[in-house]
Amino acid sequence: MDLLQNFSGLLLECGTDEAGRGCLAGPVTAAAVILPSDFKNEILNDSKQLNEIKRLLLKPIIEEQSISFGVHHIYESEIDKINILNASILAMHKSIDALTSRPEYIIVDGNRFKPYNNIPHSTIIKGDSKYLSIAAASILAKTYRDLYMETIHEEFPMYNWKKNKGYPTKEHREAIKKYGPCKYHRKSFRLLPEQYQLEF
Numbered sequence: 633m634d635l636l637q638n639f640s641g642l643l644l645e646c647g648t649d650e651a652g653r654g655c656l657a658g659p660v661t662a663a664a665v666i667l668p669s670d671f672k673n674e675i676l677n678d679s680k681q682l683n684e685i686k687r688l689l690l691k692p693i694i695e696e697q698s699i700s701f702g703v704h705h706i707y708e709s710e711i712d713k714i715n716i717l718n719a720s721i722l723a724m725h726k727s728i729d730a731l732t733s734r735p736e737y738i739i740v741d742g743n744r745f746k747p748y749n750n751i752p753h754s755t756i757i758k759g760d761s762k763y764l765s766i767a768a769a770s771i772l773a774k775t776y777r778d779l780y781m782e783t784i785h786e787e788f789p790m791y792n793w794k795k796n797k798g799y800p801t802k803e804h805r806e807a808i809k810k811y812g813p814c815k816y817h818r819k820s821f822r823l824l825p826e827q828y829q830l831e832f
Contacts, residue, residue, distance in 0.1 A: 644699070644733055644734070644735045644736045644737070645666065645735065645736065645738075646664050646665065646666050646728060646731065646735030646739070646765065647664070647666075647739050647740075647763055647764070647765025647767070647769045648662060648724045648727060648728060648739070648740050648741070648769050649663060649740075649741040649742075649759070649760050649766050649769040649773055650662040650663075650720045650741075651777045652773075652777045653720050654800070655797065655798035655799050655800070656798055656800050656804060656805075656808070656817060656818060656821050656823050657781075657793065657798035657804075657813075657816045658707075658708065658777070658781050658784065658793070658797070658798040658816055659706055659707045659708065659777065660705075660711060660716060660720050660777075661703065661705050661723060661776055661780070662704055662706075662723035662726070663701060663702065663703045663769040663770075663771075663773040663776065664703075664724065664727040664728045664730070664731055664735075664738075664769055665694060665700075665701045665769045665772065666699040666700045666701070666731060666733055667694075667697070667698050667699065667764055667765050667768060668699055671697060671698075673690070673764075675689075675690065676690060676694075676764060676767050676768060676771070680760070680770070680774075681761065682771070687774060687775050688775060690768075690771050691771060694768045694772060698768065699733055700732045700733045701730075701769075702726075702728060702729065702730025702731045703727055703730065703772055704723050704727040704729075704730060705723065705777070705780065706719040706722055706726070708816055708817065711818050712819050712820040715820070716818075716820075716821075717744060725746070725748055727769075727773075728748055735751060736751070737752055737753070737754075738751055738752070739753065739754050739763055739765065740755045740756065740759065740766075741755075741756060741758075741769070741770065742755055742759070743755050743757055778797055781793045781794070781798055782794045788814050788816065790810075790811050791804055791811075791814070805823070808824055809824055
């Protein structure tokens with residue numbers, strides 16, 4: 633499907649998306665992006681459809697050519713306090729806070745959002761594969777989170793976060809089973825099947 637250039641037709645349309653919602657460790661990360669109305673890029677698409685090389689290629693292009701962008705992490709301790717849905721929405725709100733221009737309309741990937749500063753918004757299922765500004769936000773959220781996970785991998789290399797980025801892969805869960813969880817794991821998540829007992 634071709635990406636649509638604008639949703640609302642307003643000058644300052646902000647797209648927002650998150651990454652890491654289903655992970656067992658690390659933050660949930662959101663980005664918000666306002667693109668120029670004439671922005672075009674042939675390879676920009678939903679970040680989940682692009683390989684890491686293309687995402688990292690797009691990251692500086694989005695940062696340099698956007699009118700404004702913001703990125704924000706909500707860390708595991710806060711996720712455990714307020715739950716992952718609220719943390720994801722809070723991360724999106726905080727990423728919008730970081731914009732240097734106030735958007736006139738917000739388009740959100742998914743079907744859940746909370747009103748932000750009386751700015752009208754729409755939630756769009758699979759919006760990151762339909763609208764450029766959401767796709768751009770998807771790229772930034774994913775790349776910033778991946779870089780963070782690669783950094784904390786150096787502290788706890790046994791979990792191989794540089795590869796799995798904290799997602800519940802078989803390898804990651806085997807490492808949790810062997811070494812136990814660490815400070816970056818989300819205590820409110822089921823890290824292992826119920827038959828295993830974990831101690832924090």
